[in-house]
Amino acid sequence: MNTPFDAAAALRSMTSTASEGGTSPIRDASFEAVRTLVGATLSKGPEAVIAAVGEAQAQVERLWTQVRATPAFALGTPKAACGKGCGWCCHQRVGATATEVLYIAQALRSRPGAAPLVERLKSWNGGRPCVFLVDNACSIYDLRPMKCRGVYQVDVRWCMSTFAKLDAPLFGPAPSPEFQLAPKDVFDGAVFGLAHPLHMAGRDCPGVDFIPALKAVIDRSDAVQAWWRGDQVFPAEARLHDWFPPVQRPGGGKDRKARGHGR
Ligand code: SF4
Numbered sequence: 001m002n003t004p005f006d007a008a009a010a011l012r013s014m015t016s017t018a019s020e021g022g023t024s025p026i027r028d029a030s031f032e033a034v035r036t037l038v039g040a041t042l043s044k045g046p047e048a049v050i051a052a053v054g055e056a057q058a059q060v061e062r063l064w065t066q067v068r069a070t071p072a073f074a075l076g077t078p079k080a081a082c083g084k085g086c087g088w089c090c091h092q093r094v095g096a097t098a099t100e101v102l103y104i105a106q107a108l109r110s111r112p113g114a115a116p117l118v119e120r121l122k123s124w125n126g127g128r129p130c131v132f133l134v135d136n137a138c139s140i141y142d143l144r145p146m147k148c149r150g151v152y153q154v155d156v157r158w159c160m161s162t163f164a165k166l167d168a169p170l171f172g173p174a175p176s177p178e179f180q181l182a183p184k185d186v187f188d189g190a191v192f193g194l195a196h197p198l199h200m201a202g203r204d205c206p207g208v209d210f211i212p213a214l215k216a217v218i219d220r221s222d223a224v225q226a227w228w229r230g231d232q233v234f235p236a237e238a239r240l241h242d243w244f245p246p247v248q249r250p251g252g253g254k255d256r257k258a259r260g261h262g263r
């Protein structure tokens with residue numbers, strides 16, 4: 001970012017345009033911050049690119065803290081029902097960038113005490129909830145993908161019925177999704193900031209199904225180098241190309257702008 005990020009101004013601007021399908025300064029700020037961070041590592045090789053994912057997570061969490069602290073958000077947004085011990089949202093498929101998966105695999109391989117989690121992952125056979133949901137809490141909370149970070153709900157019954165397909169008691173009309181805009185924009189912007197520089201450099205950084213993609217590389221200490229060489233390190237069924245449409249490349253004829261939604 002060339003100018004300091006003003007969370008309050010961004011939030012005011014975002015709420016004035018979002019309902020008309022306009023741009024989101026919050027999403028753009030997050031996108032630019034992460035894109036710049038990752039872009040600066042491209043000439044340094046694959047290990048630097050993957051390490052930048054961790055830096056991006058920290059940077060975007062700081063941005064989200066700024067947004068939450070604004071009076072507009074703090075006073076104008078219903079309090080989230082989210083918290084430790086609440087994991088209905090972990091009963092759905094989670095998307096991540098290829099680089100997030102490679103970063104998380106690397107971190108788990110070197111994390112003391114992570115062996116039981118790795119074994120859970122390797123035993124995964126397609127079921128839900130997420131293998132990392134242990135005692136209704138995320139056991140990789142500090143590493144979790146951007147899409148997991150962007151969830152924000154004010155009525156847990158909506159999550160129970162939507163994600164876990166349970167009959168939630170006394171649940172009426174779904175709450176307005178307006179309160180989700182800011183967190184979604186922060187973390188969706190980051191997802192595209194992770195992918196964009198790699199797409200622009202002609203490198204493969206698809207959106208992938210988090211758990212099967214992670215399972216495929218968890219035992220591969222060479223996964224980062226293999227991905228950088230252009231090997232297909234993720235199984236075809238774990239690739240979700242539609243979340244990352246081709247981006248604009250100089251001189252490219254078929255390319256489209258990077259935009260998208262979904263967890
Ligand atoms: S998104 Fe829903 S299920 Fe997930 S932590 Fe928040 S309230 Fe709980």
Ligand code: SF4
Nearest residue numbers: 090130132133138148
């Ligand atoms: S990684 Fe963590 S937050 Fe994300 S779905 Fe799995 S348990 Fe839930």
